Amino acid sequence: MHPYISIIIPAYNEEGRIKDTLDSIVDIKEINEIVVVDDGSSDDTYKIASEIKNDKLKVFKLDKNRGKGYALNYGLRISMKNADIIGFLDGDLGKSAKEIRKLIVPILDGEADVTIAKFPPAKKKGGLGFVKGLAKQSVLEMTGVELDSTLSGQRIFKKEVLEKFDEIPFGYGVEVGMTIDILKYGYTIKEVLVNMTHNETGRDLKGFIHRGKQYYHIKKVLGQKKKEWR
Template identity: 50%
Template sequence: MLKKGKLVAVVPVYNESDLIKDTIDGLKTIETIDEIVIVNDGSTDNTLDICKSLGVTVIDIETNQGKGHAIKKAIESITFDFLALVDGDLGKTSWEIKKLIGPIINGKGDVSIAKFPKAEVKGGFGLVKGFAKKSVYYFTGVQMDTSLSGQRVYRKEVLERIDYIPNRYGIELAMTVQTINNGYLIIEVPVTMKHRFTERNLKGFIHRGKQFWDILKTSIILYIRKYKR
């Protein structure tokens, strides 16, 4: 791999005390990553203390404001030429971000997105994922399976042309739509990463409900933006 420029991995976290160390350990095995930045988004457990012990850059947000806000805060605070976005619950499977980095730093695409294997057990994600997939197609005419995947690598130029990043769960949908409509090439990369499973219980359905609502709001805003121009 020939990399020209600085690659920073940004890891937004909220109450990830059980997995954040393993996630960072996995990222530390990737030689092409120049800096790791954790954004603690108002965690109420001991996530912040653990993050501070890992020997990486830590940005602390006192109150939880959402994944999108955390990523915007990081982008404003760091210098980079390539940006990897990594969820904090991947554990040691985070090393597979390496598969996403290669195509981008070698000029084969502008953005790479992790394509997870099909879940063996349903976690109530189908409705949300299906709606997001249809939204991407409606706004771009492109069929994608990874519109909600948070594991991504961007060239800086792509991010400089994205002017709408929602604060919460709509971030992936909004960034995907704008990336495609700005004429950039997205590569979907198969991975075997694992992340926290959202169970089919009351807590899980509340989480999915919030996620669906945020994605619906994002779609409405994208619709308004489309027809205002």
Template identity: 50%
Template sequence: MTKIVALIPAYNEGERIAKTVESLKKVSSITRIVVVDDCSTDDTAKKASEAGAEVFGLEENMGKGGALNKALKGLDYDILLLIDGDLSESASEACKILEPVIDGSADMTIADFPKPDKKGGFGLVKGLARWGIWKLTGTQMNEPLSGQRAIRRNVIESINKFSGGFGVEVGMTIDALQKGFKVKEIPTSMSHAETGRDIRGFMHRGHQFLDVFKVILSRLR
């Protein structure tokens, strides 16, 4: 039996994590659901556990890449499903990105989201990510920042370590493509909590831009 582990890095997702876990439980091919609680200050861990997930708690906030690297140590899986904690009911769409990896037509799949209802930033982070991936691999990507991915174990082992911070997805895509793995974007109806055009949203995207820039720069050298 193929061991498919859904790994959910989460920080202060108490409002949505239970629905995300419950929706993933509807995907029959998933054999295990693990939430990595990145030292949340709310009830993320409690809500995730009550919903039926295994919870791996961190004693300090490590950021997305660091949390994933920590959780992967000793994790037994054949296919890793990365899911953000704020997908709620739309997490059940994970079946769409799992299918090509299960049948062998892709080594890594990336969820392509529909256009959001609410306007967020001005596309600077996504534009930088797209440019970096194209510059380093010659591949055009529609959703370079999507955190919803299904990945074969040999891809993870070849990458060896995820990039830190918010650059984890871009680094993962560049590394996988440069190593010759088959990467596909899969249309889904997934949705998550969008950041708006307010101070909090701009600060988040500012940190994201810097992390993505660092990842691209490190691979251009």
């Protein structure tokens, strides 16, 4: 019997990309269910997603913007009912979302308990590498495992891995914190090179503020994990 695979897509103001994202994955035969959680968008994200007619698709809208962590936990309450394998996918990947299949195959083949998407190098200049470097070093320091894509939100999990968490942590340090926990529990993670693209954060004020928040959250999560795992 084939495992039941559910993909959760938290989406906030993605009216320009959500249709392409969903159209690109609805026909992937391994995927049984796609749970879209509109995180209180002020645009037509929910309307556009709801108009796509496909039995795999379940679309929900939160009453207000509550953040990615909340939206993922909302989706998990639905996905955990039936799924053996659960994936997280961003809503802004557009047509490149079809690359999710590359993350599913190693799980089905028993090569890993979790897969993480490794993106090609960014096309436009982003930050100075401080956040990515901190994330990589934090995971290596805590687990002895070197990973390049600890910040990537595109991930596939065996259900048993997610059952270790009462809920997905909130904040920008969520991926780093979860990666540390997963490795400390003894599960295996495989990074998979994908040709995905999404909205990149540039070298403007908004971009630097975003990365500043990321850096702060990762430092905070690292402090927490050092206490939890000592």
